Amino acid sequence: MHLLSCPTRAVWITIGLTIVASFQTVNSIGDGLPMLRLTKTLALTTLFAWPMAQAAEVLPAPLLQLDDKFSHHVLVAEKSTHQLHLFQNDNGKPKLVKTVQMATGKKAGDKIFQGDHRTPEGVYQMTEFLTHEDLIKRHGKAGEIYGVGAFVMNYPNPIDEREGKTGGGIWIHSTNDETRIDKGLDSRGCVVTANVDLIELAKYIELNRTSVVVVHNLNYLKSDAWESERANILKTVSDWASAWQSEDITTYLKQYDAKQFTDRTRGNYSAFSQYKKAVFSAPGKPEVNLSNISIMMANGYAVATFIQDYKATNLADVGKKLLYLKKNEYYEWKIVSEVWTKSGIEPSEEELNKVAFQPSMRFFKTLNPEQIMEIIPANATSATQSASN
Amino acid sequence: MHLLSCPTRAVWITIGLTIVASFQTVNSIGDGLPMLRLTKTLALTTLFAWPMAQAAEVLPAPLLQLDDKFSHHVLVAEKSTHQLHLFQNDNGKPKLVKTVQMATGKKAGDKIFQGDHRTPEGVYQMTEFLTHEDLIKRHGKAGEIYGVGAFVMNYPNPIDEREGKTGGGIWIHSTNDETRIDKGLDSRGCVVTANVDLIELAKYIELNRTSVVVVHNLNYLKSDAWESERANILKTVSDWASAWQSEDITTYLKQYDAKQFTDRTRGNYSAFSQYKKAVFSAPGKPEVNLSNISIMMANGYAVATFIQDYKATNLADVGKKLLYLKKNEYYEWKIVSEVWTKSGIEPSEEELNKVAFQPSMRFFKTLNPEQIMEIIPANATSATQSASN
Numbered sequence: 001m002h003l004l005s006c007p008t009r010a011v012w013i014t015i016g017l018t019i020v021a022s023f024q025t026v027n028s029i030g031d032g033l034p035m036l037r038l039t040k041t042l043a044l045t046t047l048f049a050w051p052m053a054q055a056a057e058v059l060p061a062p063l064l065q066l067d068d069k070f071s072h073h074v075l076v077a078e079k080s081t082h083q084l085h086l087f088q089n090d091n092g093k094p095k096l097v098k099t100v101q102m103a104t105g106k107k108a109g110d111k112i113f114q115g116d117h118r119t120p121e122g123v124y125q126m127t128e129f130l131t132h133e134d135l136i137k138r139h140g141k142a143g144e145i146y147g148v149g150a151f152v153m154n155y156p157n158p159i160d161e162r163e164g165k166t167g168g169g170i171w172i173h174s175t176n177d178e179t180r181i182d183k184g185l186d187s188r189g190c191v192v193t194a195n196v197d198l199i200e201l202a203k204y205i206e207l208n209r210t211s212v213v214v215v216h217n218l219n220y221l222k223s224d225a226w227e228s229e230r231a232n233i234l235k236t237v238s239d240w241a242s243a244w245q246s247e248d249i250t251t252y253l254k255q256y257d258a259k260q261f262t263d264r265t266r267g268n269y270s271a272f273s274q275y276k277k278a279v280f281s282a283p284g285k286p287e288v289n290l291s292n293i294s295i296m297m298a299n300g301y302a303v304a305t306f307i308q309d310y311k312a313t314n315l316a317d318v319g320k321k322l323l324y325l326k327k328n329e330y331y332e333w334k335i336v337s338e339v340w341t342k343s344g345i346e347p348s349e350e351e352l353n354k355v356a357f358q359p360s361m362r363f364f365k366t367l368n369p370e371q372i373m374e375i376i377p378a379n380a381t382s383a384t385q386s387a388s389n
Numbered sequence: 390m391h392l393l394s395c396p397t398r399a400v401w402i403t404i405g406l407t408i409v410a411s412f413q414t415v416n417s418i419g420d421g422l423p424m425l426r427l428t429k430t431l432a433l434t435t436l437f438a439w440p441m442a443q444a445a446e447v448l449p450a451p452l453l454q455l456d457d458k459f460s461h462h463v464l465v466a467e468k469s470t471h472q473l474h475l476f477q478n479d480n481g482k483p484k485l486v487k488t489v490q491m492a493t494g495k496k497a498g499d500k501i502f503q504g505d506h507r508t509p510e511g512v513y514q515m516t517e518f519l520t521h522e523d524l525i526k527r528h529g530k531a532g533e534i535y536g537v538g539a540f541v542m543n544y545p546n547p548i549d550e551r552e553g554k555t556g557g558g559i560w561i562h563s564t565n566d567e568t569r570i571d572k573g574l575d576s577r578g579c580v581v582t583a584n585v586d587l588i589e590l591a592k593y594i595e596l597n598r599t600s601v602v603v604v605h606n607l608n609y610l611k612s613d614a615w616e617s618e619r620a621n622i623l624k625t626v627s628d629w630a631s632a633w634q635s636e637d638i639t640t641y642l643k644q645y646d647a648k649q650f651t652d653r654t655r656g657n658y659s660a661f662s663q664y665k666k667a668v669f670s671a672p673g674k675p676e677v678n679l680s681n682i683s684i685m686m687a688n689g690y691a692v693a694t695f696i697q698d699y700k701a702t703n704l705a706d707v708g709k710k711l712l713y714l715k716k717n718e719y720y721e722w723k724i725v726s727e728v729w730t731k732s733g734i735e736p737s738e739e740e741l742n743k744v745a746f747q748p749s750m751r752f753f754k755t756l757n758p759e760q761i762m763e764i765i766p767a768n769a770t771s772a773t774q775s776a777s778n
Contacts, residue, residue, distance in 0.1 A: 080614050081611070081613045081614050108719050109717075217450070217614045218611070219610065220609040220610070220611075221607070221608065222609075224470045225467060228469045228470060329498050329501065330498045
């Protein structure tokens with residue numbers, strides 16, 4: 001380590017955590033337990049990438065750890081300046097690629113209820129793509145207002161639901177009236193870009209993988225503060241995984257927020273912890289491997305997204321896990337919600353060919369918006385309203 | 390205006406506000422009303438300083454407007470990295486002068502209750518200075534732990550009080566055991582620096598004028614987002630002052646948050662608005678001049694500090710006004726508390742001589758900590774506890 005230049009206090013904390021994790025791994029092997037692998041992201045990136053960081057550098061606070069699977073690219077929408085940024089993963093850190101103008105909801109503020117014409121703030125994934133043709137089929141002539149196409153965001157996410165936020169149909173779309181973009185506050189809650197910009201950004205998007213982080217102001221942190229926040233969140237994820245692996249129910253449950261936690265299937269913390277106690281006390285030890293960890297933070301919470309590879313005596317399963325975390329009053333990050341899904345883990349074409357992600361025309365066949373929007377609505381008098389509200 | 394380089398959208402908003410203010414001034418004169426002067430800070434600085442800003446520059450989010458009276462220098466304490474920064478006013482914008490290490494409360498998190506050993510986060514002023522001799526007189530031998538001296542912060546401020554936060558005696562002090570500084574989380578809630586650092590920083594401090602902004606992470610914003618936030622807060626201050634001047638009670642009261650507002654003397658919004666309605670309906674028109682506006686933001690609120698020069702038929706008074714503001718759900722800044730005081734407005738030596746603030750040894754007679762700490766406690770066995778909790 002002494003060959004690397006001056007790691008900050010936060011980096012030493014991170015390195016410390018990694019060493020602890022490695023030590024636990026060795027111990028596990030010694031005890032004949034299955035090995036806990038906090039792979040690539042937690043170990044190599046941490047040890048070799050961060051200590052090189054310049055102290056004066058600033059990094060976007062919402063993007064705390066990027067990864068080639070779920071965050072080779074990320075969109076960040078800054079509502080106060082109406083700028084939509086595309087960042088790419090540069091060895092775990094965000095690097096700005098491109099910025100375009102956007103319009104957002106007619107009203108300023110975080111979305112709270114259906115029809116409030118505000119753009120929600122938080123960490124979202126793009127889950128569906130609607131072509132111009134889809135939009136015309138769904139909405140008739142009214143579908144033309146979405147321009148070349150629309151990406152659907154997973155609003156309301158588990159945090160939004162917990163806070164009682166309502167409404168839906170929050171999309172990133174373009175428009176048949178590009179004068180709207182300069183108006184700034186102009187939509188019913190969607191993010192609206194120029195047609196050529198949506199076609200360009202779409203090259204970098206993969207459904208159920210690529211996130212869009214929506215913030216009022218895009219905060220930047222000096223790299224030491226950024227690394228410190230990142231290390232704090234990784235500590236919770238690491239403690240959670242280690243405790244699960246070693247079936248240490250007390251440490252495992254300590255990573256959850258007993259007051260705020262709700263689980264979509266098990267319900268509140270009490271029901272969830274009863275269920276987990278039963279699972280942990282069953283015979284056999286599980287093997288838990290986490291990989292491809294991304295961490296994003298907005299609107300008072302963080303989301304850690306990773307591949308969770310779980311093997312127990314009678315069960316083996318691989319899926320995408322999202323841990324939603326909030327800081328408690330002592331600034332320890334605790335899990336307030338979690339989602340497990342198979343969506344987004346099926347290998348992409350690049351992954352099948354074992355090459356890095358390549359931007360490509362996966363959503364549009366042409367760069368020419370006019371050509372895409374040539375489709376004439378079958379029923380030009382229809383005026384079905386969009387779900388966007 | 391066309392000679393200046395590319396102002397951003399936010400700058401145009403600010404310029405728009407200034408033009409509106411100028412227009413109102415002209416109108417007021419036309420109607421024979423006393424002139425509303427939103428002096429220096431709102432007009433000249435806005436028109437000439439901001440449009441030059443480079444779009445890529447980042448600025449500390451908590452320091453939105455600095456001024457030669459109340460913020461020629463400001464301290465910013467970043468708890469996550471244990472760095473205490475000194476910024477100076479550079480034509481209204483913050484410029485970093487110096488950074489020193491500090492220790493903060495033993496526990497992480499924002500201070501909530503007495504004895505929780507956490508350092509409060511927010512915007513504070515330094516209201517009192519305790520010399521080494523004062524500390525020894527007050528605490529006997531136990532006073533030695535404060536090193537060369539201590540600055541008292543006005544915790545709890547009106548926002549803290551409204552939120553039910555308790556405790557007090559939060560100081561910025563040094564120590565007779567400088568190994569504490571590197572421990573990071575080590576005090577009962579105070580900010581602790583090395584002796585030479587406190588002596589150095591003290592050169593830039595004026596009591597009841599100089600602020601210390603305490604944050605967990607020091608966020609930076611690109612200049613367009615920074616200017617947009619600043620313009621939003623200035624809009625409320627400007628609308629508030631204009632409405633007061635023209636005795637437009639509806640617009641005046643709209644600048645307050647009806648749910649959250651509390652006044653130390655008048656009580657809640659209902660009592661306050663009744664009182665103001667009576668004052669506004671009295672004969673004669675007031676003249677209200679604001680000058681030397683500083684704006685700082687931390688922990689979810691902003692503080693606008695300025696000289697308020699008020700003249701009415703039978704009353705004329707000049708004082709320091711602090712408006713505490715929070716964003717409502719539509720991101721309009723509304724006043725949640727206000728403080729009026731004479732403290733900090735008496736002219737400094739530099740102001741009497743009509744020269745700019747000069748750093749000087751106003752709190753310490755020597756740069757040598759050993760010499761300051763030579764005083765031996767009269768009663769070496771005393772162990773009175775400090776008020777810090």
